[in-house]
Structure formats: structure tokens, C-alpha cells
């Protein structure tokens with residue numbers, strides 16, 4: 313076959329649009345308009361106005377409050393430990409210019425290149441913005457590899473992104489069935505399905521209670537262990553079957569808590585957070601600021617304790633007094649912001 317001359321590339325093969333029944337698409341794969349915001353601005357605006365997150369994107373939470381606490385200045389060095397869609401990063405980057413830079417870390421090798429391309433397209437070149445496929449537990453190593461002794465501001469927005477939750481193929485979704493995976497980095501570690509197959513009932517009961525305060529942990533654990541649940545919906549059905557006397561809303565809440573507990577275990581989230589909290593003071597420049605957004609009590613408790621201990625030990629000069637919550641407007645506009653809690657600390661000079 314002859315090659316096409318560079319100036320006349322072969323046209324891209326025509327791809328059929330996914331067909332769906334009803335007025336609006338329901339499945340992630342059908343939401344091709346939401347996943348192409350450049351081309352379908354109106355569709356995306358409608359989804360946002362309805363208080364929803366367009367498929368394949370993530371709405372940054374408490375941006376105003378985070379900018380106020382981190383106070384980014386021109387020329388400073390920032391680290392976003394949880395780059396995600398780059399929503400917070402792109403706002404912070406504006407304040408770092410001229411002369412500043414932001415390092416964006418994320419464990420997810422699938423979303424990271426897309427976010428890099430999106431932030432580049434906004435005009436941030438490699439001198440001001442770099443991405444690093446790394447767990448934030450390795451923040452100190454990332455700084456050292458980049459010949460930095462510390463950062464002026466550090467942000468961590470914990471948990472998973474909307475891109476990860478909403479894509480059934482990632483296996484986090486309670487709403488749409490997909491393989492029971494839940495790994496932020498699908499190239500490492502074991503999936504939630506593999507974990508359930510191997511774990512003992514006693515260990516699972518402890519994990520459900522510790523990671524999600526699950527009141528039905530002892531009933532659920534024996535029913536969910538030693539089995540092969542290949543899909544998220546198979547696991548949800550097993551949870552419902554085991555708790556027939558609960559009404560549908562309480563069953564749904566239980567399913568969410570079990571999914572949260574498994575996700576935390578699969579990604580070793582508490583241990584990564586504890587390592588980050590331990591290393592933070594040494595990763596901040598004198599006077600540097602850190603802000604952490606948490607989404608459940610297990611995370612918030614750890615952040616609160618670490619900041620209080622850092623203040624007592626003189627590592628931090630100041631920490632937040634009252635936890636900061638999203639405004640009522642934000643909670644209405646973006647219900648995913650509702651559980652968020654923001655805490656900050658400032659390193660001593």
C-alpha cells in the first residue's frame with residue numbers, strides 16, 4: 313500500500329455515533345456530546361445547569377476557598393498532589409505567572425495524559441506545568457527528582473475523580489455495571505474482585521467497619537468473601553440480597569459504603585495519606601501553605617490530627633481553626649461537593 317503524502321493525510325474513518333433510546337443518553341458510552349465540550353458547548357452547559365457533572369470531566373470543588381487559603385503568587389512553586397482533571401491546577405497556574413510552576417501528580421495513568429494535553433492547550437508549557445505519574449506518598453522523591461527542596465504551596469483533593477467514578481470500565485460505578493476493579497492505577501495491585509475472592513470474612517468485616525463505618529459489616533462480610541464477583545452490579549445485588557429487610561434507600565447507602573471501603577483498601581488510601589501527612593512539613597518551603605480537601609471522616613480525622621500535631625511540634629506556624637465547608641450555592645450547583653471539608657496549614661519560617 314502506498315503512503316499518503318504528509319500534506320494530504322488520509323481522512324479519519326467515519327465512526328457511527330452511539331444510538332440510544334429515549335430523549336437523553338443514559339450510559340457513559342452514549343454521552344459522546346458531554347465528552348466533547350469543545351464541540352458541544354450547549355449540551356455541556358445544560359448538564360451543568362442541571363447540577364450534574366458532564367461525562368468525562370470533573371468539577372473542581374471549593375476553588376475560591378482553596379485559592380484564598382493557598383494564596384498563590386507569581387514566581388512560586390506549587391504541587392497539586394491529585395491533578396485529576398486539572399480543574400484546581402489551571403486556576404492556581406494563572407496566579408503563578410510569570411515565572412512560577414506547578415507540578416501535577418496523579419496515580420492514574422489513563423487520565424493523566426488527557427489532563428496534560430488539556431492544560432497545555434490552555435497555554436501552559438513545560439516551563440510552567442509538568443505532570444508526574446506518581447502516588448503522592450512519593451511526593452518527596454518527585455521534588456528531589458526535579459531538583460526542588462520544597463514547594464510554596466501544596467494541594468491534595470482526596471479520593472477519586474468524576475471521570476473515574478462515571479466510567480463503568482474503571483469499576484467504581486454503583487450506577488452502571490462494569491468490571492469490579494476500582495484501581496486508580498489499573499496497571500498495579502489487585503482489583504476489588506480479586507481482593508474479595510481472597511480476603512477472610514473477619515478481615516473484610518474489620519475493613520468495612522474501619523473504612524466506611526459500615527453497621528452491617530458482620531452480616532455482609534461472610535456473604536461477600538470467597539466469591540468471584542466479576543461486575544459492580546453483581547456485588548450490589550449480593551449486598552441487597554443479604555439485607556432484604558432494609559428499604560431501598562438504606563440498601564443504596566450500604567452499597568455506597570461497601571464500595572467506598574473496598575476502594576480505600578484496593579488503593580491503600582489511608583496509608584498513602586498518612587505518608588503524605590508525615591512528609592508534608594519537609595516538602596514545604598518555610599512559610600509554605602498546604603490545603604487538603606477530604607470527603608469522609610476517615611480522611612478528615614487523619615488530616616486534623618496531623619495538622620494539630622504539626623502545630624504542637626512547631627512544624628506549622630498556623631492551622632485552620634474551624635473546618636471550611638462548601639457554600640450552600642456550591643452544594644446545590646454541584647451535589648458532589650456536599651461532603652467536602654477543607655483544612656489548611658502554614659509551615660513555620
Ligand SMILES: C[S@@+](CC[C@H](N)C(=O)[O-])C[C@H]1O[C@@H](n2cnc3c(N)ncnc32)[C@H](O)[C@@H]1O
Nearest residue numbers: 372394396397398399400418419447448469584
Ligand atoms: C478528586 S480527584 C482530583 C480532581 C482535581 N482536583 C480537579 O480539580 O480536577 C482525585 C484525583 O487524585 C488521584 N489520586 C487519589 N489518590 C492518589 C494518590 N495517593 N496519589 C496520587 N494520586 C491520587 C485520583 O487518581 C484522582 O485523579
